[in-house]
Amino acid sequence: MNEPVAVTHIVAGRVVEGTEVVHPNRGDQRSFATPKLAVDSLVWPRHTPGPAFDLPVGEIIDFLVATGALLRSDASPLDDALRSAVQLDPTRASVLEHGYRKLPEHFDRASLEFQVQHDLGGAEVIDGWCTVHPPGSNGCSVRAFPPRLVHVLAGNGPGVAATTIVQAALTKGLHLLKLPSNDLFTATAILRSMVAIDPEHPVVRSFSAVYWKGGDEAVEPYVFRPQWFDKLVAWGGEAALRSALRYAGPGLELVSFDPKVSISLIGREAFESEATLTTVAELAVADATVSNQESCAASRYQFVEGNVEESDRFCTLLVGRLTAFRPHATATPRPTPAEIRDEVEVLRLLEPDYRVWGSYDGDGLVVRSMAPVDFHPTHRTVNVVPVDSLGSATRFVTVATQTVGIYPPARSIELRDSLARAGAQRLVPLGRASLWRPGLPHDAMYPLRRLVRWIVDQETI
Amino acid sequence: MSDAVTQLTALMDEDDPFAYPDGEVLPVQLEAAAQRLAERRTQVRVLDARARDASIDTVRALDDMVPLLFSHTTYKSYPELFVSEGRWDRMCQWLQTLSALPLHPDDVELSGVVDVDDWVCRLRDAGHFVFSSSGTTGKCSFLDQSRSDVDRSVRLQRLHARWSAGIDAQSDRPVFLLGPKGGTSRWGESFDNYARLFGRPRAVYYLSNRPYSAAETNRLGILRRAIAEGRAMPGDVADHERYIAQREEEIRGGLRDLVDALVAHLGEPLFLAGMWSQFWLVMQELRARGIPDGSFHPDTLARLFGGRKATQGLPSGFEEQICRFLGLDPSRHLRAYGMVEIAHGFPACRAGRFHRPPWIVVLVLDRGGKRLATCREGVVNGRMALVDLTIEGRWGGLVTGDNVTVDHSRCPCGRPGPTVTRVVRYTDLDEDDDKLTCAGTIDAYVRGMIR
Numbered sequence: 001m002n003e004p005v006a007v008t009h010i011v012a013g014r015v016v017e018g019t020e021v022v023h024p025n026r027g028d029q030r031s032f033a034t035p036k037l038a039v040d041s042l043v044w045p046r047h048t049p050g051p052a053f054d055l056p057v058g059e060i061i062d063f064l065v066a067t068g069a070l071l072r073s074d075a076s077p078l079d080d081a082l083r084s085a086v087q088l089d090p091t092r093a094s095v096l097e098h099g100y101r102k103l104p105e106h107f108d109r110a111s112l113e114f115q116v117q118h119d120l121g122g123a124e125v126i127d128g129w130c131t132v133h134p135p136g137s138n139g140c141s142v143r144a145f146p147p148r149l150v151h152v153l154a155g156n157g158p159g160v161a162a163t164t165i166v167q168a169a170l171t172k173g174l175h176l177l178k179l180p181s182n183d184l185f186t187a188t189a190i191l192r193s194m195v196a197i198d199p200e201h202p203v204v205r206s207f208s209a210v211y212w213k214g215g216d217e218a219v220e221p222y223v224f225r226p227q228w229f230d231k232l233v234a235w236g237g238e239a240a241l242r243s244a245l246r247y248a249g250p251g252l253e254l255v256s257f258d259p260k261v262s263i264s265l266i267g268r269e270a271f272e273s274e275a276t277l278t279t280v281a282e283l284a285v286a287d288a289t290v291s292n293q294e295s296c297a298a299s300r301y302q303f304v305e306g307n308v309e310e311s312d313r314f315c316t317l318l319v320g321r322l323t324a325f326r327p328h329a330t331a332t333p334r335p336t337p338a339e340i341r342d343e344v345e346v347l348r349l350l351e352p353d354y355r356v357w358g359s360y361d362g363d364g365l366v367v368r369s370m371a372p373v374d375f376h377p378t379h380r381t382v383n384v385v386p387v388d389s390l391g392s393a394t395r396f397v398t399v400a401t402q403t404v405g406i407y408p409p410a411r412s413i414e415l416r417d418s419l420a421r422a423g424a425q426r427l428v429p430l431g432r433a434s435l436w437r438p439g440l441p442h443d444a445m446y447p448l449r450r451l452v453r454w455i456v457d458q459e460t461i
Numbered sequence: 462m463s464d465a466v467t468q469l470t471a472l473m474d475e476d477d478p479f480a481y482p483d484g485e486v487l488p489v490q491l492e493a494a495a496q497r498l499a500e501r502r503t504q505v506r507v508l509d510a511r512a513r514d515a516s517i518d519t520v521r522a523l524d525d526m527v528p529l530l531f532s533h534t535t536y537k538s539y540p541e542l543f544v545s546e547g548r549w550d551r552m553c554q555w556l557q558t559l560s561a562l563p564l565h566p567d568d569v570e571l572s573g574v575v576d577v578d579d580w581v582c583r584l585r586d587a588g589h590f591v592f593s594s595s596g597t598t599g600k601c602s603f604l605d606q607s608r609s610d611v612d613r614s615v616r617l618q619r620l621h622a623r624w625s626a627g628i629d630a631q632s633d634r635p636v637f638l639l640g641p642k643g644g645t646s647r648w649g650e651s652f653d654n655y656a657r658l659f660g661r662p663r664a665v666y667y668l669s670n671r672p673y674s675a676a677e678t679n680r681l682g683i684l685r686r687a688i689a690e691g692r693a694m695p696g697d698v699a700d701h702e703r704y705i706a707q708r709e710e711e712i713r714g715g716l717r718d719l720v721d722a723l724v725a726h727l728g729e730p731l732f733l734a735g736m737w738s739q740f741w742l743v744m745q746e747l748r749a750r751g752i753p754d755g756s757f758h759p760d761t762l763a764r765l766f767g768g769r770k771a772t773q774g775l776p777s778g779f780e781e782q783i784c785r786f787l788g789l790d791p792s793r794h795l796r797a798y799g800m801v802e803i804a805h806g807f808p809a810c811r812a813g814r815f816h817r818p819p820w821i822v823v824l825v826l827d828r829g830g831k832r833l834a835t836c837r838e839g840v841v842n843g844r845m846a847l848v849d850l851t852i853e854g855r856w857g858g859l860v861t862g863d864n865v866t867v868d869h870s871r872c873p874c875g876r877p878g879p880t881v882t883r884v885v886r887y888t889d890l891d892e893d894d895d896k897l898t899c900a901g902t903i904d905a906y907v908r909g910m911i912r
Contacts, residue, residue, distance in 0.1 A: 342531065
């Protein structure tokens with residue numbers, strides 16, 4: 001039996017090593033070990049300000065930019081993080097490699113400044129008190145006050161950790177990151193880069209990143225309290241959300257990035273020529289394989305404006321391209337899970353209502369049906385549904401729909417109101433589902449604006 | 462010399478079919494499995510496709526069966542749309558992909574079918590003794606069986622009582638069945654079998670005379686989908702809630718009637734069957750009427766069942782309490798490990814272990830259900846898979862959701878192994894792996910209202 005893989009904790013900016021607690025992992029995967037958790041060290045008493053509360057946001061941006069530069073350099077701790085992550089789950093190697101290559105982009109100055117400007121409303125709203133004039137008032141002061149947040153991270157892609165750290169740093173608040181067991185190393189690696197730059201930096205001292213098993217009764221009931229934290233920020237994971245809901249209540253608000261499903265809408269323009277259809281299939285595959293189809297933005301259902309014969313032609317091209325390597329997708333295929341295979345192998349025999357392309361080895365599976373299938377497509381499985389018009393496909397959009405990839409992109413103008421009405425939150429040109437632009441709304445909210453505490457000092461002027 | 466399947470089936474009539482050592486049973490099982498595979502491949506298209514995918518042309522070793530196992534998902538793989546749109550010919554087409562019996566929609570009278578219960582009735586009229594099993598997902602599974610499969614279940618239920626308690630079914634006891642009378646479920650079928658085997662005429666009592674309805678379970682799934690899609694109005698959900706409450710009240714009424722009858726027959730040897738949770742309620746009611754522990758006739762037979770999910774609300778030690786109340790000798794307690802997909806299951810011996818019937822191949826797999834445990838001696842733990850070699854109506858290979866401990870050594874009761882000594886459902890194991898992703902399904906958005 002292999003030694004458990006060691007997981008480092010960061011507690012209030014200090015690196016804590018140790019392997020006192022061994023956590024068994026699922027099935028054949030290696031177990032991992034963490035330092036013993038001291039719950040008292042995970043909270044910051046309210047009567048003392050956080051180290052970064054009064055740091056100008058411009059200086060925070062400088063520090064984040066420096067962190068990005070370190071992550072790009074040879075001294076980046078991401079290589080170690082990757083090595084450890086692959087020891088736990090070898091099938092994730094190429095998803096992580098790709099994710100880590102893109103990680104420094106989260107720390108680009110222009111992007112950080114855009115977030116502060118567009119999401120929050122400018123540096124001045126968080127750097128100090130801004131005057132506003134409600135009707136009949138001489139003036140009131142409002143500040144985006146730094147919050148105290150627990151972040152329950154998701155681990156399907158390393159971008160979640162980077163996004164969280166960037167957003168958290170920009171709020172100037174105090175942050176406890178609860179690591180997920182499928183990404184135990186990214187957040188810590190980013191924070192270690194910060195430690196390497198300046199271990200005493202106020203931003204560094206504002207972060208803890210530790211692992212405990214979600215729902216742990218020895219941790220959560222004591223830490224998830226309004227006396228210590230203002231908000232619980234949960235990224236997906238239905239079980240995690242349910243657990244967080246037990247603690248949300250007066251004084252402790254739940255900010256939920258809900259678990260989501262994404263789809264594609266493919267207009268009849270795709271059938272203009274064989275070359276166009278091939279290109280569209282390429283774009284559709286790019287969206288279906290975002291983070292190896294583990295992410296909320298990955299397309300699972302694709303609605304094609306055409307008849308069955310046209311849809312089937314599209315399916316043929318789709319399955320051929322699914323099997324080809326994609327930058328986001330792992331090179332080692334993960335076989336189709338039994339619960340999907342058991343359904344699909346029966347659907348395969350139900351022609352003409354259903355038609356199936358591809359195999360169960362994880363290279364790619366396409367199911368064409370007249371309505372969305374009953375199962376949740378994962379592991380490079382795409383469900384293609386022919387529709388009379390893209391407008392009629394909006395009936396399949398629900399409150400769980402996140403990203404809608406559209407071809408041709410110009411069709412979004414006619415569709416966006418009805419898509420938004422039904423529940424969708426993000427429309428992109430087909431093929432761009434993985435293009436996140438920080439500073440834009442996410443899950444129908446402006447995240448920074450939602451994370452800070454808006455405080456008013458009335459009639460002071 | 463008869464073929465291997467016939468040899469194994471013939472053991473059902475012996476006094477102790479569980480007395481044969483694995484070393485003797487296994488070669489016959491492999492031969493029977495090869496015989497079954499050759500036959501079923503020509504009938505069950507899903508099996509044929511599976512065998513081709515896995516490049517398996519016959520069974521030479523246990524490993525050869527591992528890629529050929531179906532799951533409970535297989536038997537509920539029909540598109541819900543076929544049901545909600547009433548496309549019963551398509552449902553027949555679906556069932557044929559899994560059935561070993563010829564099934565052509567033209568041979569089944571489908572006119573006027575309004576729900577899956579009707580559909581099952583028409584199939585039964587056409588010689589397909591289909592039963593349903595309710596899942597927790599609001600979608601029933603449907604499994605085909607032949608007339609001889611039904612008869613074999615009766616035979617095995619009789620065998621169980623004879624083998625465990627030394628009591629031969631004589632149709633001479635008051636029988637209490639804590640479930641609905643009739644309907645399409647597997648339990649309904651086995652209750653009816655118990656009624657016929659043990660029941661004295663006019664002394665058979667059911668908890669409810671309303672037949673079990675698969676359509677009702679499926680309607681729940683359809684309502685769930687309608688809620689998800691925003692089509693179900695608040696009033697629709699409220700109506701459903703009221704309906705459930707009304708059904709629960711009906712069951713409480715049925716329970717009181719059943720207890721009245723039970724009190725009247727208390728001094729006689731009875732036959733009782735039902736879920737632990739239902740029997741718990743019966744016991745409460747009897748106690749409230751002043752009936753103390755040990756008031757039952759010592760020859761009373763009981764078949765009590767139900768996994769962790771069904772017994773969640775009960776206090777710890779509920780089994781001991783109920784057995785003490787019944788004064789039930791372990792030999793009179795007809796326990797078995799099984800699932801609806803196989804004919805009857807593994808009966809428990811006096812030592813409390815579940816014995817593998819020789820007509821069922823046991824395959825202990827890894828957690829993922831992909832590889833056979835290397836060891837076939839001593840104690841092995843893993844995912845239970847099995848092949849029931851006697852089933853005529855479908856392929857008998859099944860991988861379960863159960864984590865089992867199987868002991869291949871001799872049982873304390875004196876019989877050879879393998880025996881199942883411990884069963885836990887994987888979903889009940891505390892292995893929530895804490896791997897969070899932002900991807901999810903609409904199921905997360907349908908909450909609270911549906912039970």
